[in-house]
Amino acid sequence: MLSSLRKGVIQDLLPTRADDPPASEMKVTPENLTCLLGISSRLFDKTVHTPPLVNADLRPPTLVSVPIRGFRSLQWGTVSDINKTASDFAIQFIADTELAVNRAIVEIHKLILRGLPLQLECVFSGFQREDRRSWIDFHDGINNLRPALRKQVIEVTDPGDSPWMVGGTFMTFLKIAVDLQVWQKLSRSQQELVVGRHKLTGCPLIDDLPQVIDGQVQPQFITGCPFSGTIPANPGERFLDPAKASNRLVVASHIHRANFNRGDDDQSANNRIYRQGYEFLDSVPGSGISLGLNFVSFRKDVSTIRNILSIADWMGSVNFGGVTNPDPIIGEPPPIPLMSILAGGFFAIPPAEDPYPGFSLFQ
Numbered sequence: 001m002l003s004s005l006r007k008g009v010i011q012d013l014l015p016t017r018a019d020d021p022p023a024s025e026m027k028v029t030p031e032n033l034t035c036l037l038g039i040s041s042r043l044f045d046k047t048v049h050t051p052p053l054v055n056a057d058l059r060p061p062t063l064v065s066v067p068i069r070g071f072r073s074l075q076w077g078t079v080s081d082i083n084k085t086a087s088d089f090a091i092q093f094i095a096d097t098e099l100a101v102n103r104a105i106v107e108i109h110k111l112i113l114r115g116l117p118l119q120l121e122c123v124f125s126g127f128q129r130e131d132r133r134s135w136i137d138f139h140d141g142i143n144n145l146r147p148a149l150r151k152q153v154i155e156v157t158d159p160g161d162s163p164w165m166v167g168g169t170f171m172t173f174l175k176i177a178v179d180l181q182v183w184q185k186l187s188r189s190q191q192e193l194v195v196g197r198h199k200l201t202g203c204p205l206i207d208d209l210p211q212v213i214d215g216q217v218q219p220q221f222i223t224g225c226p227f228s229g230t231i232p233a234n235p236g237e238r239f240l241d242p243a244k245a246s247n248r249l250v251v252a253s254h255i256h257r258a259n260f261n262r263g264d265d266d267q268s269a270n271n272r273i274y275r276q277g278y279e280f281l282d283s284v285p286g287s288g289i290s291l292g293l294n295f296v297s298f299r300k301d302v303s304t305i306r307n308i309l310s311i312a313d314w315m316g317s318v319n320f321g322g323v324t325n326p327d328p329i330i331g332e333p334p335p336i337p338l339m340s341i342l343a344g345g346f347f348a349i350p351p352a353e354d355p356y357p358g359f360s361l362f363q
Helices: 098-113 147-154 188-195 303-310 312-316
Strands: 034-039 089-094 169-178 211-213 216-218 274-284 288-299 339-349
Touching: 034 169, 089 098, 089 169, 089 339, 147 274, 147 288, 188 216, 288 303, 288 339, 303 312
Parallel strands: none
Antiparallel strands: 034 089, 034 339, 169 288, 169 339, 211 216, 274 288
């Protein structure tokens, strides 16, 4: 059904009567719809499915559940009970329009109504901003994996215990709430020190002792930066991914922690991932709004994202998480509990296969 939908064909609009117009006249615009199938560790759990749906021995060893206690400084939020649901599958839809995504969801719902033995546990929506900023107003995703490097970082090449995953990848999904109330309590300079970039232009911090004016730390930024509120096509590597820093205030910033080692992208120790970010804005009856980021990342193993969010030198004691530094630096912004997890999961993404991805797993 999804393969047909990507060609603009909707099952309920196929001709069924002699006088109906031809199917070619009934096609809709697919809006570049893509569909990505993910399989969670729950599918392999023999205590959940009786009889088993697949061979439990084929579960990739790193494919586990998101920690019930979250990660070191990124903990579960309390806004919603949605994080208590579990699923066997996830499908990621991306399209040029919101309608195309919603239409794919509804077409799955129709299949279920016709007797497909599945149920929709939950739906998460999000969007990418054309200005490439996030709800905290800073540019987001500036230092992401370049297209030429993505395959060697995310593609599974070692069959190990899961030969059906060769050519596939692993996806991490985290719905992360952002508390703007605590973020707004920081001054602009403090926000720039936390992120590691100029708030308006996106230029990175310079690796040097900060200036202190009237008792307040004033961030300094790389000179000659080509950013001017928008990101140019080829700004240069030192602006996208500044070199490893030595100043503790700079090292503590988000952009340096997220790529702590500053080594080759394809080395496992550098924990590099390919990330997609989709902002969300939800209505909370009686409480206004809940907003944040749908964090989607890909890597050839799940342990990478767990390391990034657990190891202290990376994001484990990140300034976004509200962790108090036992040895604070002069001028260091106060810890703020800015982010919390509302929902999440790890998923194996099998490669394309006839008649559908993951077909060999079910044989």
